[in-house]
Amino acid sequence: EAEVAQSPRYKITEKSQAVAFWCDPISGHATLYWYRQILGQGPELLVQFQDESVVDDSQLPKDRFSAERLKGVDSTLKIQPAELGDSAMYLCASSLWGQGYNEQFFGPGTRLTVL
Amino acid sequence: SQQGEEDPQALSIQEGENATMNCSYKTSINNLQWYRQNSGRGLVHLILIRSNEREKHSGRLRVTLDTSKKSSSLLITASRAADTASYFCATDRIQGAQKLVFGQGTRLTINP
Numbered sequence: 001e002a003e004v005a006q007s008p009r010y011k012i013t014e015k016s017q018a019v020a021f022w023c024d025p026i027s028g029h030a031t032l033y034w035y036r037q038i039l040g041q042g043p044e045l046l047v048q049f050q051d052e053s054v055v056d057d058s059q060l061p062k063d064r065f066s067a068e069r070l071k072g073v074d075s076t077l078k079i080q081p082a083e084l085g086d087s088a089m090y091l092c093a094s095s096l097w098g099q100g101y102n103e104q105f106f107g108p109g110t111r112l113t114v115l
Numbered sequence: 116s117q118q119g120e121e122d123p124q125a126l127s128i129q130e131g132e133n134a135t136m137n138c139s140y141k142t143s144i145n146n147l148q149w150y151r152q153n154s155g156r157g158l159v160h161l162i163l164i165r166s167n168e169r170e171k172h173s174g175r176l177r178v179t180l181d182t183s184k185k186s187s188s189l190l191i192t193a194s195r196a197a198d199t200a201s202y203f204c205a206t207d208r209i210q211g212a213q214k215l216v217f218g219q220g221t222r223l224t225i226n227p
Contacts, residue, residue, distance in 0.1 A: 004157070033214075042203050042217030043158070056214055091157055101146045101165070101207065104215065106157030 002026045004107035006092050012113045018080035021110045025074070025094030033104065034067055034077050035091040043091055049075065082114045121204060121221040129226050134191040136221040138204030139184075146207045147180055148215065149189050151200045158203065161189075194225045 005024040013019050025032050030051055035043035046065065048056040051072040060067065064083070069075040079086055091109045095102040122137045138147070146165050150158040164171045164180045164187065171178045177190040191198055201222050205215040 040219075042205075042220050044217070045214050048214060089155075093158075101163065103148070103160040103163065104158075106150075106159070108157045109155075111155070 002105075004092055004094055004105050006090075006107035006110055008110055009108060010111045010113075012115065013082050014115050015084055016081040018078065019082050019112065020079075021077045021090050021092075021112075023075045023077070023092030023107060025092070026105055029094035029096055029105070030072075031095045031097055031102070032069055032075050033093040033095075034075070035093065037089040037091055037109070039088070046077070079112075082112075084114050087112055087114045121202070121218045123221060124219065125222040125224070127224040127226060128194060130194060130196055132194055134194050134198070134223055134225075136189045136202050136223070138187045138189070138218055140187075140204075140206045140218075141185065142208050143182070143185075144206045144208055147178075147187050148205045148207075149176075149178060149187075150203045150205060150217075152203065152220070153200045161202075191223075194223075196225050196227050199223060199225045 007022050032049040034046045036046050037043040046060045047067045049069045052069050065079055067077045089109045089111050091106055093104040093106045095104045120139050128134055144166055146163055148163045149161040151161055152158045162173045162176055162178050164178050166182055175192045180187045201220045203217050203220045205217045
């Protein structure tokens with residue numbers, strides 16, 4: 001069964017360092033999402049791609065976060081510099097299309113700890 | 116910002132009992148989805164209910180939607196230890212960006 005792949009699974013870094021997360025969606029899924037999930041809360045959308053284009057990044061802290069999906073397949077989310085408040089689970093998801101009735105398939109997530 | 120609020124925040128029951136979780140939301144929606152998350156893992160889609168539907172079943176899951184009250188409930192019948200997880204509702208709002216907005220979740224624990 002096809003799955004969304006993410007790496008690394010865990011990342012520990014010191015504040016002010018740069019970190020990067022990678023996501024490979026299910027083949028054929030045009031829409032890719034990056035979510036941040038703080039412990040005890042639900043996921044919050046950071047950025048949504050339709051193919052290689054950003055369709056929603058309204059909640060992305062653009063002064064330190066960046067995301068790209070250059071060939072419309074896999075994607076990278078970067079944080080530079082990391083801050084203590086960035087400690088969270090970063091989840092990647094994909095769906096066939098971006099409409100709200102589409103089921104989203106989630107990867108296992110990257111647990112980020114900023115010291 | 117989160118659209119939905121799940122109630123209760125935590126629920127602990129004995130194996131074999133039924134578990135009911137509620138979700139309330141603020142703005143009119145097209146669809147509402149329920150997802151499950153095992154500890155430290157990604158989310159798994161359970162069921163989708165459209166705004167013109169009132170009830171939907173999938174195996175041991177029963178979801179209801181009351182758009183007049185802006186609320187939904189998820190019932191898990193004959194619970195099993197493997198049902199221990201967090202459950203989230205996610206709404207797709209009529210106005211605004213085409214994206215899912217997740218609630219805070221209900222932490223369900225099934226005791227053997």
